[in-house]
Amino acid sequence: MVTKHVLDNGLTLLLKEVHTTPVISWWVLYRVGSRNERTGQTGVSHWVEHMLFKGTDQFPAGILDKAIEREGGMWNAQTSFDYTAYYETMPASRIDLALQAEADRMANALFNPEEVESERTVIISERQGSENSPVFWLHEETRAAAFRVHPYHHQVIGDMADLHTMTRDDLFGYYQTYYAPNNAIAVAVGDFDTGEMLARVETLFGYIPHGPSLPGFSRPEPPQQGERTVRVEREGTAAYTLLSYRAPAATDPDWFCLKLIDSVLTGATAPGGSSLGNRTSRLYRALVETELVASVGGSLFPSVDPFLYNMLATVRDGRTLEEVQAALDAELERLAEGDI
Known part of the structure; x- marks a missing residue:
């Protein structure tokens, strides 16, 4: 209690x-x-x-x-x-x-x-x-x-x-x-x-006084129109791909549905945690075991306002970003078709 x-x-x-x-x-x-x-x-x-x-x-x-x-x-x-x-x-x-x-x-x-x-x-x-x-x-x-x-x-x-x-x-x-x-x-x-x-x-x-009225600072994000893509080039030998989707706020009942979906895709974690390397997850089997990527994980954080659901993969040498992104899309399409 x-x-x-x-x-x-x-x-x-x-x-x-x-x-x-x-x-x-x-x-x-x-x-x-x-x-x-x-x-x-x-x-x-x-x-x-x-x-x-x-x-x-x-x-x-x-x-x-x-x-x-x-x-x-x-x-x-x-x-x-x-x-x-x-x-x-x-x-x-x-x-x-x-x-x-x-x-x-x-x-x-x-x-x-x-x-x-x-x-x-x-x-x-x-x-x-x-x-x-x-x-x-x-x-x-x-x-x-x-x-x-x-x-x-x-x-x-x-x-x-x-x-x-x-x-x-x-x-x-x-x-x-x-x-x-x-x-x-x-x-x-x-x-x-x-x-x-x-x-x-x-x-x-109890002696600490009640504070001032807090600033009502809120800037809602406008609806997104179309896919947005960024490309970052830095020194190094590895390539990474980050796929992000808009996620509901933690107070939305759909947040917990998405958390369960993340558990299927990348492995179970505590709320706010990031998963990496769960060998029983779908993305591990589809991307790591097929040697498309060296690692793959997901993250979904509870937030006051709508935030993001992220999937991050480290691309293996000799494989392309396009191959990895296609494999990620295929697993998401599998979910959309009801295979869960």
Whole structure:
């Protein structure tokens, strides 16, 4: 059973007791990601995530890393199109440190200018590392072609030009806008008493004021008229083909139908996962076992707005993109004819 409670300041709390091991996983998710970014500030969601590991007055930079490790825990974060998530998994008797840390950085992150510049270098290097992969460029160009209006058109890491020009005030203003209890969901799963956990969350998070009304930023993608094709040429010896179809939002019942279809084509994964190399899948048998491609996989991510269903294949030496695309089309036609 999941217990749901909403604090007076708008924080939504979801609690589930699991007493199999003395461990608790604690997550705080914010309804903000690259979908919320404007031109000139692409990548700001991911950069803000980095800055929340750079300290507060209560927990200066580096203190929590050592404290959580010392207590036998782990912590991390991730930024996606639609959300940013922070989490700690700790021994149950030490979970209060995680609750304190997340409550503190929800309201009190410092955004020290020197730390901002240090992270600028880190994130630019992160993007440069991604640029070493031809698949990164293929995904980026495909997204840009698929979304000409909607902000799903850019990668979570952001455009290089924006990473060079964004300021500390840009980052801090974004944090102040979106990092508020009324824009967050806190989740605890593990070995705890629901009443005690609820009381502790009320104590630590209840003082944080309700945030401002959030900007109603929405730019629906216009209907697509006809097929769109991109060709990316980079250094390297391998060729790749990426076939993308428009996919419904996660709230659409058809999303789960498409997820089942993806399981048939490329193999079963958890929602949001990417499949690769499932030997029982149709595409593996049709493309890998026939030596058309070295690998093939699919990805379908749950999203707030309609996104994409992708199939990516690495073409074998001596085979052509046209052969691979024809084989992919044949498997999709097989589905369309009801062979499932």
